[in-house]
Amino acid sequence: MRKCKVENIYTLLGEISKNAKLYIPVDQVNGAKFTEYAEGLTLSNALKTERSIKDFFFPQTENLVDFKVSGKIIEIIDNRSEMEDFVIFGARACDVRSMEILDRVFLSEPVDTYYANRRAHGIIISMACNRPAETCFCSTFGIDASKPAGDIVCYKGENEYVFEGVTEKGKNLLEKLNAVTENGGEDTAKIVQTEIKTILDKLPLKDVKADKFGKDKTDKFFNAPEWKTLSEACLGCGTCTFVCPTCQCYDIKDFNTNSGVKRFRCWDSCMYSDFTRMSAGQPRPTQLERFRQRFMHKLVYYPTNNDGIFGCVGCGRCLSRCPISMNIVKVMKKLGEGDNE
Amino acid sequence: MQKITREILIDKAAFLLSTGVVGSVFGWRAGEFDYDVTPALFTDKTDLKNNFVFGDFCGANVSKYLIKATKNAEEKILVFLKPCDTYSFNQLLTEHRFNREKVYVVGIPCEGMADVRKIKEKAGEGILKISSTEDGVIVDTLYNGTISLKKEDILLERCKNCKSKKHVAYDELIGEDGTVLENDRFDEVAALEAMSPEERFNFWQNELSRCIRCNACRDVCPACTCEKCVFDNPESGVENKAAYNSFEEKMFHIIRAFHVAGRCTDCGECSRVCPQHIPLHLLNRKFIKDINQFYGEYQAGEEVGSRAPLVNYTKEDIEPNDAVNKGDK
Ligand code: SF4
Ligand code: SF4
Ligand code: SF4
Numbered sequence: 001m002r003k004c005k006v007e008n009i010y011t012l013l014g015e016i017s018k019n020a021k022l023y024i025p026v027d028q029v030n031g032a033k034f035t036e037y038a039e040g041l042t043l044s045n046a047l048k049t050e051r052s053i054k055d056f057f058f059p060q061t062e063n064l065v066d067f068k069v070s071g072k073i074i075e076i077i078d079n080r081s082e083m084e085d086f087v088i089f090g091a092r093a094c095d096v097r098s099m100e101i102l103d104r105v106f107l108s109e110p111v112d113t114y115y116a117n118r119r120a121h122g123i124i125i126s127m128a129c130n131r132p133a134e135t136c137f138c139s140t141f142g143i144d145a146s147k148p149a150g151d152i153v154c155y156k157g158e159n160e161y162v163f164e165g166v167t168e169k170g171k172n173l174l175e176k177l178n179a180v181t182e183n184g185g186e187d188t189a190k191i192v193q194t195e196i197k198t199i200l201d202k203l204p205l206k207d208v209k210a211d212k213f214g215k216d217k218t219d220k221f222f223n224a225p226e227w228k229t230l231s232e233a234c235l236g237c238g239t240c241t242f243v244c245p246t247c248q249c250y251d252i253k254d255f256n257t258n259s260g261v262k263r264f265r266c267w268d269s270c271m272y273s274d275f276t277r278m279s280a281g282q283p284r285p286t287q288l289e290r291f292r293q294r295f296m297h298k299l300v301y302y303p304t305n306n307d308g309i310f311g312c313v314g315c316g317r318c319l320s321r322c323p324i325s326m327n328i329v330k331v332m333k334k335l336g337e338g339d340n341e
Numbered sequence: 342m343q344k345i346t347r348e349i350l351i352d353k354a355a356f357l358l359s360t361g362v363v364g365s366v367f368g369w370r371a372g373e374f375d376y377d378v379t380p381a382l383f384t385d386k387t388d389l390k391n392n393f394v395f396g397d398f399c400g401a402n403v404s405k406y407l408i409k410a411t412k413n414a415e416e417k418i419l420v421f422l423k424p425c426d427t428y429s430f431n432q433l434l435t436e437h438r439f440n441r442e443k444v445y446v447v448g449i450p451c452e453g454m455a456d457v458r459k460i461k462e463k464a465g466e467g468i469l470k471i472s473s474t475e476d477g478v479i480v481d482t483l484y485n486g487t488i489s490l491k492k493e494d495i496l497l498e499r500c501k502n503c504k505s506k507k508h509v510a511y512d513e514l515i516g517e518d519g520t521v522l523e524n525d526r527f528d529e530v531a532a533l534e535a536m537s538p539e540e541r542f543n544f545w546q547n548e549l550s551r552c553i554r555c556n557a558c559r560d561v562c563p564a565c566t567c568e569k570c571v572f573d574n575p576e577s578g579v580e581n582k583a584a585y586n587s588f589e590e591k592m593f594h595i596i597r598a599f600h601v602a603g604r605c606t607d608c609g610e611c612s613r614v615c616p617q618h619i620p621l622h623l624l625n626r627k628f629i630k631d632i633n634q635f636y637g638e639y640q641a642g643e644e645v646g647s648r649a650p651l652v653n654y655t656k657e658d659i660e661p662n663d664a665v666n667k668g669d670k
Contacts, residue, residue, distance in 0.1 A: 237557035323614030
């Protein structure tokens with residue numbers, strides 16, 4: 001492990017930013033946001049950024065390709081610029097796990113080259129969660145907030161930051177930082193981990209269980225009467241899907257530029273009335289079906305298609321962002337308590 | 342903060358249910374924490390007893406839900422409305438959005454509702470419990486011990502500038518009715534008006550560029566009740582999931598503000614629900630302020646059937662020229 005004094009963290013960040021674009025969590029009007037590093041910026045103390053790290057790899061909108069029409073010739077223009085390396089500092093355990101979930105979607109055949117490109121160029125420095133919030137329930141999905149995954153894992157102790165290189169990419173980057181770090185820090189990391197474990201035990205949602213859900217449970221829950229009450233107040237705003245680190249549905253839109261077409265990919269939401277609309281209409285005609293889709297996808301369909309892995313990482317963003325305070329924990333509890341055998 | 346308890350409302354509801362006056366109850370359902378309350382329809386007395394809640398986090402204006410709830414309801418629905426909610430209720434009736442006969446309104450007093458975001462800002466993350474006191478709340482936290490917060494520091498924006506404690510619609514009232522209040526709700530608008538066009542543009546650019554187009558502001562708005570919003574209709578050409586630049590959303594907000602002008606009661610729900618904390622109420626208040634100035638004081642929802650100045654031609658109406666000149670000042 002390598003470590004650096006708390007007061008030297010900005011020197012270290014400055015060092016990273018010499019070779020790659022660096023993003024760190026900074027407090028903004030509406031909470032912490034990953035912001036491109038510049039001297040003078042202060043690291044946020046917030047537990048989580050409002051938006052997850054998903055945005056870096058799968059942005060809300062991106063121009064996939066342009067078509068230029070001249071006469072009978074249609075030119076296809078791939079206007080992607082050369083991708084530079086970038087580093088995200090301070091991703092939390094839940095967000096890091098969410099990348100595994102997104103990888104299974106975008107990196108399986110046919111590989112999404114836009115996503116793959118960003119994945120190849122991105123390095124994630126995760127940060128153990130010193131102060132989990134009441135809305136956190138990552139342990140439900142077997143995530144250890146005291147020991148996140150990531151290319152490099154960082155622990156913030158009272159006096160020092162400790163870094164552990166995990167992947168090849170991470171180890172290489174850490175080596176480049178030898179001038180601003182020194183060996184050691186194992187003790188600090190241990191102390192931080194123990195402290196975090198004590199707090200995790202006190203979290204109000206620590207007992208939320210997902211065992212009733214998972215692979216092949218479609219028949220059990222699809223027609224559950226509880227969906228009606230659960231979905232009745234849902235506005236269909238899709239905020240939950242936007243802030244969710246694992247929601248990955250998108251739409252492709254063509255815009256006529258008169259001399260051709262600009263093709264965009266943009267996030268879509270299963271909560272919207274025009275989602276997957278086909279010539280025969282909307283397969284999920286009311287908000288009940290749309291609402292059910294989101295939660296069934298996380299708790300049943302995704303695990304069914306992905307070796308039992310859940311599509312939620314317990315980050316709690318949908319708990320704190322939903323305008324009507326409906327969320328996956330309420331859904332799990334309600335469906336779990338009902339007898340849907 | 343709230344003077345009226347959930348027990349009083351539950352008793353009232355249980356009584357109206359058992360006497361057959363109503364068949365269901367629209368109110369608020371308790372959540373996992375003290376603050377995550379969800380609007381809900383109750384049909385069952387046990388459910389009502391266990392899960393109905395009324396407290397400082399019942400800011401949600403439930404009047405718009407009546408459109409959906411009354412559609413298939415065979416019996417009357419009891420709805421508890423705070424003073425500000427009754428203005429939306431009337432406005433919906435003015436626009437014939439639901440059948441008044443299907444609703445039984447119990448007006449309830451309100452001491453102002455709390456904004457959990459403000460509480461989180463002050464008490465930090467890790468909120469275990471929030472208890473109400475006479476003039477504020479006490480918050481038990483994981484990391485900062487127990488913190489008392491004063492009412493004026495945690496009120497929702499709209500409650501800080503509460504326009505009325507008077508119920509403009511009800512079948513029955515719990516407690517004494519209040520009065521229309523003096524308030525400072527146009528101060529912020531005046532501050533915006535005092536800016537140079539460039540400053541103002543920057544202000545809105547900064548605010549609106551955060552918009553993620555979730556449309557929660559529209560979805561919650563009691564004045565936005567079109568069956569199919571033009572922004573959800575792929576055929577309209579303006580349905581907009583892919584923003585061309587970060588400020589394109591301004592068009593949506595300006596169009597929406599025009600669309601609700603004269604019908605917006607200033608219930609403040611848009612700003613309350615915006616996950617990006619955009620002060621949307623300022624746009625609508627600018628319209629209200631202008632309408633007041635150009636056509637005389639007008640409060641949408643004050644009475645059912647009133648004609649908003651924008652849809653009511655009179656010979657005294659201000660000429661466009663004068664409006665422009667007046668606006669310049
Ligand atoms: S469903 Fe909610 S808690 Fe789960 S990962 Fe998505 S936003 Fe986080
Ligand atoms: S569950 Fe909440 S955040 Fe999600 S679409 Fe419904 S109202 Fe919006
Ligand atoms: S609620 Fe906020 S983020 Fe959503 S569309 Fe409205 S202004 Fe934009």
